[in-house]
Amino acid sequence: MYTPKSAYRIQLRHGTTFRHAADAAGYMSDLGVDALSMSSPFQSVQVGEHGLATVSPAVLDVELGAESGFAELNSRLAGAGLALIIDLNPSRMPASSENSWWFDVLEWGSRATYAGYFDIDWAGPVLLPVLERPMGEEIEARLLTICFNRRLASIGIAYRGVFHPFEPSSYAAVLHRNETALAAELIGVADQATPEAATKFHREIARILKEADTAALIDLAAHLNNVAGDAGWRDAILDLQNWRLVENEAPAARNAGNSSLTVGLRHEEPDVFKDFHREPLSLLQRTQVRGLRVNDIDMLADPESYTRLLRQRAGEDAFLIADKIVLKGESAISEWQVNGTAGYEFIGTVTDLLIDPQGLSILQRHWSKLDPTTEFAGDHNHVKVNILHAAFTDDLAQLVQLLTELQPPSDEPTMLSRAVVDLATALPVFRAYSKDGRISPFYARALRSTAAQVSKREGQTPEENDVLSFVLGVMQSPEKTVNAAIAETFSGRFQQLAAAVTASSLEKSYQYTRGPIALDELILKSNVKPDPVGSFHHSMHEKARTEPSGMLATSYSYATKFGEDARMRLLALSEAPERWASAVERWRQSQAGNLVTIENAVVPDAKAEWLLYQTLAAIWPASLLVHDKAGLALVRDELVAFMSGAIRESDWLSLWTGTDKPYGKAVTHCIDRLFADEEFLGDFVETARPFWLAGALNGLSQTVLKLTVPGVPVIRAGSETWDISPTGQFGSHPVDFGELRKGLANASQTQLNVLLEDWHSGTVKLRLVQAYLQLRQQRADLFLRGQYIPLHVNGDLADHVVAFYREFEGQYLIVAVPRLCFAMLKQFSSPFLPLSDWEQTSLALPAQLRGVTLRHLMTGNQTKLSANYSLAEGFREFPILTLVSDDDIFEPVET
Known part of the structure; x- marks a missing residue:
């Protein structure tokens, strides 16, 4: 199975194209990575403020350079020895005319070729909640017109830049009273049109519009303006369509996330999966693409079934990553057929290690006194409830409707709605997960525990508890309901809703109300640990045990608001x-x-x-x-x-x-x-x-940990130097690879002490990143397969360092990273640790390391180990200690 030793992450678009990425191939190779991870190369559009949605999963994005640009990127990556990992966005597609699948659904309704590709309730027309005011007002303001669209070869409604096509069978009604040859020809073609021959229909319409003279087209446009202005005529025509433009009604199609601009895909249907993944899987076979990263995987109905099928189609050698945040105790990812997650949980793990818990409590008290009416929020259920009601009313209404069809103990919508809201918002994880149609045991327990807590809430009535138990039963045992198919649909959509609400609560308000340094941008609840170092070691043991080839990230998550080094300053x-x-x-x-x-x-x-x-x-x-x-x-x-x-x-x-x-x-x-x-x-x-100085040392510590603990480190483009951006979202500005290339050349030619004195430039971090990435290339098995073993620290400053070693078949790596060093550094102007403070602190080394000669990675100095290793010596020339064995200087222990 292919596993990269490290990856470099580039966000395409916003000025960064395939050719920009291609131009950076040599730089990435010099830096020391062996894989490029990049956002989706397929035709996509920005949806809302955050996130991309794929318009066409079979077409390389024209704005990025299309086939020629991708070919150049592929060639340059091959020449530099770099693999490619591309993003997939399978959970949603834009609900717009650019999306040919959705256009087909709007045009042909339930008869459309792609009608079964989306989560649509075909009991009525597809409701599109896009109008900002009543239709009549929008027409009067000239924001909504009935028109013909030459590019799309269709007649329909254009509203605020989005075109909605009419059902071809309604063309006769639309063109009624227009006694022109052009109208007759359009009606004739439309009357013969069928969903199966949609391409032929549009080709004919395009030909007719192209051959028509200007006067005829002006006459047609005038006729359509008259239709729009005649309320009775217009409404009669709209009644013939497969969709309705509305203001704030619940849509008949499930959107993805909290955006009415997108529509959810049904990958549980074989044709949907096949058509969406045909080209990505082809690239996996024929180009430098060696891996796929699945974004928003929690928004899929059944992530486990999806990943199982993806692994089957991609092959055992493919590197598959799930863009999911794993919370404490979760076991879902172990059931999936992926290498691991995108690694964002590592952000919280490092935060817990590098924060001062006592100092945080003091900050919290000061912060709380600023405004006693706003309390420090220990949990964020109230925020999730507010977000659900504000942004997910459509999804909630659909779930309530499904419940009413299952004969609940009460059909009162308010009571059913409350039960759904309580379960979805009080759930301590992102969502529940099904396995073979049933909720997995861990998540079934989480649901039961959540329901038990809600049932004991003050003011909860017996009737409400009966409804709560009923909803729980629907998800746990769908086969025991009056309609198992509806129950399974409810369970799947509930799980998607819970995930979307949790993600939105992280992305939006929660991190601003949690406390003085916004800890909740760092993955839900960054809880203060009684033994931070021990907890860190435990987390790394779990990483090595459950997903040793999963990724490790310190940047770019929708749950963050700061760049990785700006966050390290906040911890200081x-x-x-x-x-x-x-x-x-x-x-x-x-x-x-x-x-x-x-x-x-x-x-x-x-x-x-x-x-x-x-x-x-x-x-x-x-x-x-x-x-x-x-x-x-x-x-x-x-x-x-x-x-x-x-x-x-x-x-x-x-x-x-x-x-x-x-x-x-x-x-x-x-x-x-x-x-x-x-x-x-x-x-x-x-x-x-x-x-800032303490934050810089935190940043170096965080970087070294990411590059040495179990997992595959990801370097976000630009974060190889200081990343103090005010938001964790990256890619809004193109990265200047020319400047990075110059910085790398300068870093490799400048003495280490000079780089430390010039720490504010970020060149010292660049030097450090290159050294560790190149070491990973040379010692791949040591990092990907080696044991992770904590080291005991003795002495006065034992609590101010975390230390461990990696071992694989006689290869060794010792790492000691400082923490909580503000008091030591405040007298200095650069991150040199005061050696006198560390004289009484040392690493206790096990017998197997004694007698081994190791090399300091950053200074090149060699040392032969004994039972104890002085950290004053280890930090003498550089504030991070990493000792690595070289094959030619290994000496066996004498017995």
């Missing part, structure tokens, strides 16, 4: 909580005159101010001078954009949702006043500087 705040809280209070007092009052509320409120200052500390470039107007302007713009998103998404600011312009303007005004205040800027930089 927990190491000096009083110092940070005092600074925030000082700044709040000095800037009080910049606040405004809106409807008796001070804006920005105290917690928004805290968020503003901590975000500025996270994203301010360490080398930026307060007199650099151009640099300040860039940071100002990033901060404004971040705070605008926080206002829009934050639960505690929900009062302003929809009418947040005054609030947003007030926050922007406050930011502008901050950046105009040189005294504040000087104080801010001096206060934040030691946190």
Whole structure:
């Protein structure tokens, strides 16, 4: 089975094409990776604020370079010895005319070739909740027209840039009273049209429109304008269509996620799976593509069946990754036929290791005092409930309708709805998973436990508990209901809804209401561990046991709001909580005159101010001078954009949702006043500087851990240097590979101590990443198959280091990474650890390592190991210790 030693992640689009990726092949090879992981190469569109949806899974994206661009990329990757891992987006497709499958469904309804490809309730027309106002008003405002579309060779309605085709059999009604030869010819072709011959129909319509003279086309357009303006005629025609444009009604098709712009696919149907995966599987056989990464896998009805079939079609040698966050105790991924996950859970694992739990508690107390009416949220069920009712009312209505068909103990919609909401939002995992049509045991227990908790809630009635038990029974034993097929449909859609609600709660408001450093951007609940180092070792043992070839990521998750090194700065705040809280209070007092009052509320409120200052500390470039107007302007713009998103998404600011312009303007005004205040800027930089330094050391520690623990590390493009971007979403700006190439050349030619002194440039991180990636190439078995064994640390600073070694057939790697070093570093201007502090701290080495001569990866110094290894010696020239055995210097232990 193919497993990459490491991967480099590039997000296509937004200025990055196949050729840009091809031009970076040599750089990636020099850096030391052996695989490129990239977003979907197939024709796709942006859906909403986040995420891509595939328009055509069989066509390479024209904007990315189509076949010629992909051929160049493939050739350059082959020449550099790099494999390719591509994204698949199988859970949803855009509900737009660009999607030929969806266009076919709208045009032909239940008779369409692709009618069974989507989750559609054919009891009535497909409801499209796209209208912002009643149709008559939209027509009067000239936002909705009945027209012919030459490109799509169809007559239909165009609304806000989206075209919806008419059923061909309705053309006669549409063109009634138009006694022209053009109308007669169109009607004649439409009357003979069938879904099976749709291509021929459109070819004929295209020919007719192309051959018609301009005067005839103008006459046709005028006729269609008259149809739109005649309410009775227009409504009669719309009644003939397979769809309805509506405002806020529940659609007949299940959307994916919380977007009415997408529609869910039914991969449980063989034809759907076959047609969607035909070209990706072909690339897997004939190009450098060696792996597939499945995005939004939780939105599929049955991920296990899907991955089983994907493995069967892709072959045992393919590298398959599921874009899923695994929470504590979950076992679903072990049942799937994949190598592992995309590795985002590693973000939370590292956070738990590098945060100071006592300092976090102090920060929390200061933060809570800012506004006692907003409490620290220990769980986020209330947020999930709000999001479900705001964004998933359509899905909820469909689930309630399905339940009413199963003879529940009460058919009261409100009671049924509450049972669904309670189970979906209180579930402690993303969703439940089915195995062979039944909920898997672990998730069945989770559902029962959730139901038991809900049933004990204050005010819960016996009737509500009866309904709750009924819903639980439908999912656990669908065969015992009056209609097993409907019960299975309910169970599958409930699971998809629960996953979508949890994902949306992470992506949106939750991380802003959790606490002082937004821990919940770091995967649901980043809980403080009583033994952080021990917990880290346990997690790595589990990684080695369950998915040793799964990925390890520190960047890019919809659940993050900061780049990986900006996050490391935030963790440093927990190491000096009083110092940070005092600074925030000082700044709040000095800037009080910049606040405004809106409807008796001070804006920005105290917690928004805290968020503003901590975000500025996270994203301010360490080398930026307060007199650099151009640099300040860039940071100002990033901060404004971040705070605008926080206002829009934050639960505690929900009062302003929809009418947040005054609030947003007030926050922007406050930011502008901050950046105009040189005294504040000087104080801010001096206060934040030691946190930046500690954050840089955290960043180096995080990077080394990712590159040495079990799993396949992923380097996000650009994060091989400091990544202090204000959002974890990447790809909105193209990466400058030319500058990275220059930085890599500089890093390899510059002495290590100079790189450390110039730490703020990020070149030292680039040097470190290259050294470890190249080592992974040389010692592939050691990293992919080697044991992970914790090392005991003795001495005064034992709690400030995590250490382990890897072993495979006589090859050794020892790693010691510092943690919680703010107090040691604050007197320095670069991340050199004070060696005198470490003199009494050492690694206790097992017998099998004694007598082995190892080489320090970063300095090249060799050392022969004994029973104890001094960390003062290990950190002498570089703040991270990695010792590796070389075959030619191995000496067996004397007995």
